[in-house]
Amino acid sequence: MVKTRVWLGSALSAMLLLSACSNNNGGSAGEQTAPEETAANGSNESAPEGLKPAKLKIVLYGEESNRMKELSKAEFNDIIKKEINAEVEFQFLPWTEYGGGKTDLMLSTGEDFATYTDTNYMVKSVAKGLYADLTPYMDGAAAADTKNTVDEASFKAFQLGGKQYAVPVGNKPNSAEFYSVLARQDLLEEVGMSAITSLAELEQFYDKVHEKHPDLVGYAATDARRLLMYEYTDKNLYWLNDFLAVDEAAKDDQIISWFESEEFKAYAEIMRGWYSKGIIPKYAATNSPQLQSDWNSGKAMFWAGTAARPFEGAAAITQAVPTAKLTNYFLSKDLPNISRGTYSTAWFVSANAADPERYVMFFNLLQKNQELYDLFAYGLKDTDYTIDENGRLTRNTTDELIPDWLLMNKNFMRFDKSVPDDFIAQYKSWDDGAIISKAAGFNFDNTPVKNEETKMNGVFSEFLAPIASGFLDYESNFPKALEKLKTAGLDKYIAEYQKQFSEWYKANQP
Amino acid sequence: MPNQENRTLIAFFYLCIGVFALICLAPFVLAVSGSLSTESRLAAEGYSFLPRGFTLETYTFMFGSKAEQILRAYMTSVIVTVLGTVCAVLVTTAFAYVITAKGFRFRNSFAFLAYFTMLFSGGTLPWYILCTKYYHLDDTLAGLFVPYLMNVFLMYLQANYFKSIPHEVIESAQMDGAGHFRIFFRIMLPLGQVGLVTISLFYALQFWNDFYLPLMLVSDEKLYTIQYMMYYMMANIQYLASGTNAQISGVTIAPPLESAKMAMTCLTVLPIAVLYPFLQRYFVRGIIVGSVKG
Numbered sequence: 001m002v003k004t005r006v007w008l009g010s011a012l013s014a015m016l017l018l019s020a021c022s023n024n025n026g027g028s029a030g031e032q033t034a035p036e037e038t039a040a041n042g043s044n045e046s047a048p049e050g051l052k053p054a055k056l057k058i059v060l061y062g063e064e065s066n067r068m069k070e071l072s073k074a075e076f077n078d079i080i081k082k083e084i085n086a087e088v089e090f091q092f093l094p095w096t097e098y099g100g101g102k103t104d105l106m107l108s109t110g111e112d113f114a115t116y117t118d119t120n121y122m123v124k125s126v127a128k129g130l131y132a133d134l135t136p137y138m139d140g141a142a143a144a145d146t147k148n149t150v151d152e153a154s155f156k157a158f159q160l161g162g163k164q165y166a167v168p169v170g171n172k173p174n175s176a177e178f179y180s181v182l183a184r185q186d187l188l189e190e191v192g193m194s195a196i197t198s199l200a201e202l203e204q205f206y207d208k209v210h211e212k213h214p215d216l217v218g219y220a221a222t223d224a225r226r227l228l229m230y231e232y233t234d235k236n237l238y239w240l241n242d243f244l245a246v247d248e249a250a251k252d253d254q255i256i257s258w259f260e261s262e263e264f265k266a267y268a269e270i271m272r273g274w275y276s277k278g279i280i281p282k283y284a285a286t287n288s289p290q291l292q293s294d295w296n297s298g299k300a301m302f303w304a305g306t307a308a309r310p311f312e313g314a315a316a317i318t319q320a321v322p323t324a325k326l327t328n329y330f331l332s333k334d335l336p337n338i339s340r341g342t343y344s345t346a347w348f349v350s351a352n353a354a355d356p357e358r359y360v361m362f363f364n365l366l367q368k369n370q371e372l373y374d375l376f377a378y379g380l381k382d383t384d385y386t387i388d389e390n391g392r393l394t395r396n397t398t399d400e401l402i403p404d405w406l407l408m409n410k411n412f413m414r415f416d417k418s419v420p421d422d423f424i425a426q427y428k429s430w431d432d433g434a435i436i437s438k439a440a441g442f443n444f445d446n447t448p449v450k451n452e453e454t455k456m457n458g459v460f461s462e463f464l465a466p467i468a469s470g471f472l473d474y475e476s477n478f479p480k481a482l483e484k485l486k487t488a489g490l491d492k493y494i495a496e497y498q499k500q501f502s503e504w505y506k507a508n509q510p
Numbered sequence: 511m512p513n514q515e516n517r518t519l520i521a522f523f524y525l526c527i528g529v530f531a532l533i534c535l536a537p538f539v540l541a542v543s544g545s546l547s548t549e550s551r552l553a554a555e556g557y558s559f560l561p562r563g564f565t566l567e568t569y570t571f572m573f574g575s576k577a578e579q580i581l582r583a584y585m586t587s588v589i590v591t592v593l594g595t596v597c598a599v600l601v602t603t604a605f606a607y608v609i610t611a612k613g614f615r616f617r618n619s620f621a622f623l624a625y626f627t628m629l630f631s632g633g634t635l636p637w638y639i640l641c642t643k644y645y646h647l648d649d650t651l652a653g654l655f656v657p658y659l660m661n662v663f664l665m666y667l668q669a670n671y672f673k674s675i676p677h678e679v680i681e682s683a684q685m686d687g688a689g690h691f692r693i694f695f696r697i698m699l700p701l702g703q704v705g706l707v708t709i710s711l712f713y714a715l716q717f718w719n720d721f722y723l724p725l726m727l728v729s730d731e732k733l734y735t736i737q738y739m740m741y742y743m744m745a746n747i748q749y750l751a752s753g754t755n756a757q758i759s760g761v762t763i764a765p766p767l768e769s770a771k772m773a774m775t776c777l778t779v780l781p782i783a784v785l786y787p788f789l790q791r792y793f794v795r796g797i798i799v800g801s802v803k804g
Contacts, residue, residue: 062746064731091729094745102726105638 051085054358059103059115060406064092065399071379079375083368084361104130110352114359116406117166117348119157123443125348126165132349132356135164142360143167145368149411153339156441158346166346167363171409173307173427175339175434176330178226182305184298185325187213196329199231199270202302206279209301218279220291220300222469225267227304227331232266236335238437242460243490244497246439248338253438253505255498257490259464259482268478271470285471298324305329307430308408311419337434345406366407373412377404392417442504449496452489459484538779544772545569552768568769572777579731580739580777586654587718587735594655594717599710601659603702606668607694612677621669624662641727653727654735655717664709671705672698711789718782740774 072090080088091113097103099121106113107130117125125131137143138155146167147155154168183196183205191208193201206218229237236248237256245256258264274280284291294300298321303309310326317324349359366376378385378395385395393414404413410428446453463481466472539559544552545568546561573580608614609621631637637657647653675698683693699706724738734742 063742069731092731093729094725094742096745097725105635105726108635109639109642 051358054084054086054355056086056088056355056359056362057091057111057113058088058362059091059093059106059113060402061093061095061098061115062400062403064090065401067379067384067397067399068401071401075375075380079372080362080365083365083372084358086358086362088362107350111350112353114347114349114353114362116169116345118344118346119443122158122166122346122348123160123445126160127445127447130351131165132351132353133163133165134167134349134356134360135162137357137360138164138167140357142357143364146364149367149409153436153440154346157344159441160443166348167360168346169363169366170345170405170407171367171411173410173430174344175307175431176337177306178223178304179229179337180305180328180330181227181302182309182326182328183302184300185327186321186323187216187301188327196331198332199228202331203277203279206277206301210278215299217281217291217294217300218277218302219274220295220303222280222284222288222291222465224271224274224304225468228267228270229263230330230332230335232270233263235263236338237263238338238439240439240444240497242464243456244494246437248435248437249335253498253502253509255494255501257494259485264468265474265478268467268470268474271468272473273470275470280470284469285466296320307427310423311415311427314418337431338437339431339434339440366402367409367412370412373407373409374414376402377407377412378414387414388417438505438509439501441508442501444497444500449489449493452493455488456485456490456493459488538783541772541775541779545769545776547769549769568773572770572773579734580736582732583734583736583739586651586733587737589651590654590735591714591717593651594658595710595713597655598659598661598713598717599706602661602665602709602713603668603699603706604694605660606665606672607690607698610669610672611690612680624660624665628662638726648727649730649733650727651733654720654723654733657723657727658713658716658720661709661713661716664712668702668705668709671702675701707789715782736778740778743774744771 068090072088077087080086093102099118103115107125108128117131122131138147150168150171154171155164158164158166158168181196181202183202187209188194188196188205191205191212193205193208196202196205209216210218225237225239229235235250237245238248239245239258240255243258245258245261246254247256271280275282275284281291291300295303296317298317305328307328310328314324314326317326347359347363349356353359365372367373374381374385378393379397379401381387384397384401385393387393391414393416395416407413415424459481463477463484467474467477467481536559540557543559543561544557546564546566547558548563548565548567551562605620605624609617609624611617632640641647641653641657645656647656679697679701680693683697688696719737721735721738721741724733724735725741728734728738
């Protein structure tokens with residue numbers, strides 16, 4: 001009798017628990033509503049013919065702004081419904097879940113969604129079969145506009161074994177990323193200089209400003225191998241990762257072991273000089289995040305530049321120093337810019353998605369034309385932003401919609417009044433004459449040398465990074481560091497990399 | 511009457527405890543002072559026990575754009591903590607009662623099943639599938655506490671209190687015709703009160719501090735808890751400031767970094783800091799009583 005009651009009690013409480021959980025699943029039940037139901041709600045009168053209603057889930061990272069919440073339920077929803085007969089739900093996750101964490105869990109459990117990726121994350125996920133193959137939709141109408149407005153090389157970067165696993169977003173000039181010196185033009189002019197064209201002039205800039213403002217930091221980073229490249233070598237180096245580079249000027253598939261090269265020695269010596277001289281502050285060795293904070297608060301003279309940094313970074317600095325102006329300079333530049341394709345971010349669709357083509361149509365919509373780009377990036381005209389007679393943008397809200405860095409397409413993007421005309425012209429033509437890296441589109445499969453890579457990364461941060469940043473002297477510290485790197489498996493790693501790269505190079509070069 | 515030697519010893523112990531208390535208090539003082547300092551001076555000069563360049567800017571920044579969300583998150587946290595604690599205590603004590611009930615033949619098997627989960631777990635992926643695909647806990651309020659309804663360690667703690675209650679009490683109740691429900695609610699729970707308070711406090715702390723369940727199971731912003739909001743904010747700030755995103759975004763932003771962290775810490779710690787002194791004795795007494803009698 002007693003036993004029966006205890007059993008009964010346990011069973012009852014278990015049932016109670018389960019029913020409590022399943023009664024309340026309004027959200028997920030909604031997700032599984034049959035598509036027909038949404039078709040019947042009358043709002044798709046103008047939906048394109050022949051397309052069944054679909055439900056899409058787009059995961060974005062960062063915080064959802066209030067305006068984004070409003071628009072995604074109203075205008076965004078209407079236009080997406082009208083154009084591709086789909087309902088889109090935007091789900092926001094913390095940035096830490098990008099490329100792992102919950103994103104991985106959602107992929108592994110077969111959820112139907114799409115979000116963005118980079119080449120590293122793509123290689124890992126495709127190996128596990130987590131991304132849908134989007135190749136069949138690339139040449140059809142689904143991706144037609146993206147194909148026109150986004151550079152072909154960017155598509156190639158997201159192909160593996162000839163299959164397209166992600167669709168690049170945006171079209172942003174990004175050649176020669178970090179190969180230029182982003183200098184504080186206002187300081188440069190204050191000390192009577194107009195431009196920087198060599199290392200000597202850069203150091204002169206530092207000396208003069210340092211004399212006037214001893215509290216300012218010189219270089220606000222610890223890695224200057226790209227911007228100094230024009231000084232220490234005639235090669236046109238492009239780094240594949242921290243350890244390896246290729247020479248874009250040579251027409252071969254030779255991989256260069258960066259740390260073992262003469263170029264590294266020359267570079268390390270310049271950096272040692274910078275550190276001793278104080279161009280790189282002493283605290284950089286132990287507190288490198290402080291450098292970026294100093295740059296943002298206008299307490300540094302120069303940084304590594306990209307095409308967009310003069311206006312992207314200006315907002316933060318002008319808060320602290322209203323007169324600050326930023327300009328890109330190349331040191332003794334006579335080599336073509338190297339590009340890895342126009343963009344490094346792309347949308348992927350989860351392997352279990354019911355309708356991958358519709359997702360591709362959605363990605364296409366974001367880059368379809370100026371009108372839609374304006375809507376998704378800036379919101380409603382005259383409510384969220386205004387455009388003056390010169391086509392300059394004034395935003396009435398600071399709320400971010402679909403992040404503009406994600407959409408950024410030089411064919412559509414708008415600038416605000418503070419950006420000078422000549423800068424816009426320079427920005428739009430930034431990639432002219434640039435060469436596509438010979439490694440663009442190559443994705444290294446690190447599985448055979450995973451252990452070596454992990455050990456090498458450890459040696460890199462402990463022994464090599466301090467030499468590369470000038471905190472330690474090359475002559476007395478490098479031999480030991482190299483020995484550690486060799487013990488960690490550098491040679492095996494290079495051999496594997498060279499093997500995969502040569503095979504790929506042979507198959508892909510004309 | 512303590513003699514001179516004892517007095518010296520006691521004074522020494524007080525000194526040790528005092529120093530230890532100060533060491534424990536220091537981080538909180540730093541957090542409060544950090545939250546009231548200006549970001550630039552904090553970055554340049556580091557933390558101090560008195561605010562550097564006193565300002566309420568960080569709190570204004572946080573409440574300015576997010577007052578409504580913060581209040582809602584507070585509400586959700588309170589609801590989850592109260593509801594979660596009540597349910598968890600009920601489930602835990604019921605289980606503890608079952609495995610201590612003398613007449614129940616399978617009580618050891620049940621105890622073993624619970625114990626087994628202390629040693630081995632199924633892993634995150636199966637857990638996630640179970641919660642989302644089978645129990646449909648995603649985006650529900652239940653999802654914020656149901657997965658934590660039974661902490662096996664606390665269940666054993668409670669079982670120990672129950673074991674310390676003389677069996678004769680239960681037997682006499684049974685003779686008078688009381689059933690298990692009556693014994694459980696009228697005898698075991700009142701007699702195991704100290705343990706009950708202890709595990710309630712542990713559960714309450716756990717539910718208040720948790721950000722994992724919202725991270726995993728919730729995407730609807732209305733269900734964010736205050737801890738998850740803090741986690742979300744910190745995760746974004748750190749990720750964006752670390753520069754690891756340069757590859758994908760290349761965007762430079764400058765959020766109030768250290769001071770924002772400290773302000774959010776103060777906001778989340780506040781309720782616990784206010785309540786803890788009043789409840790602290792139960793923690794200590796509960797654990798000691800359990801250990802001696804158990």
